[in-house]
């Protein structure tokens with residue numbers, strides 16, 4: 001029995017990853033990960049910092065996602081490529097402005113903080129509250145987010161109850 005355990009331990013030790021584990025980043029090219037190999041992080045408020053040759057100070061866009069950052073990032077990317085989605089966010093609107101002027105841009109993605117979305121224990125959505133707080137605190141001159149986003153309703157509360165109802169009816 002001891003031999004089996006020690007063999008098992010040895011196997012586990014040998015499998016300890018030398019590269020980034022797939023549960024924090026699933027980018028095929030790890031060096032191209034938008035978030036330093038942490039793109040699979042969930043339930044976060046993130047910042048997109050956009051700079052151009054003529055604007056080294058840059059502009060900021062604050063967003064949130066309940067799912068993985070990677071999924072939201074992919075949607076943003078699509079909105080920069082496909083004109084159909086050009087108006088989907090204030091960020092994509094700005095990127096298309098730059099593209100129309102043939103300006104090269106660079107986007108730096110960072111996580112501001114993580115927060116929990118609505119659940120029936122807390123009965124509030126810290127994810128939405130925290131995003132609003134950061135938009136409020138942000139520098140008005142460089143922030144792309146519109147004040148009107150401050151009054152947008154939380155999507156996570158409805159989603160929470162929809163998901164639970166589905167579970168009950170199954």
Ligand SMILES: [Zn+2]
Nearest residue numbers: 025027033039
């Ligand atoms: Zn990644």
Ligand SMILES: [Zn+2]
Nearest residue numbers: 125128154156
């Ligand atoms: Zn919410």
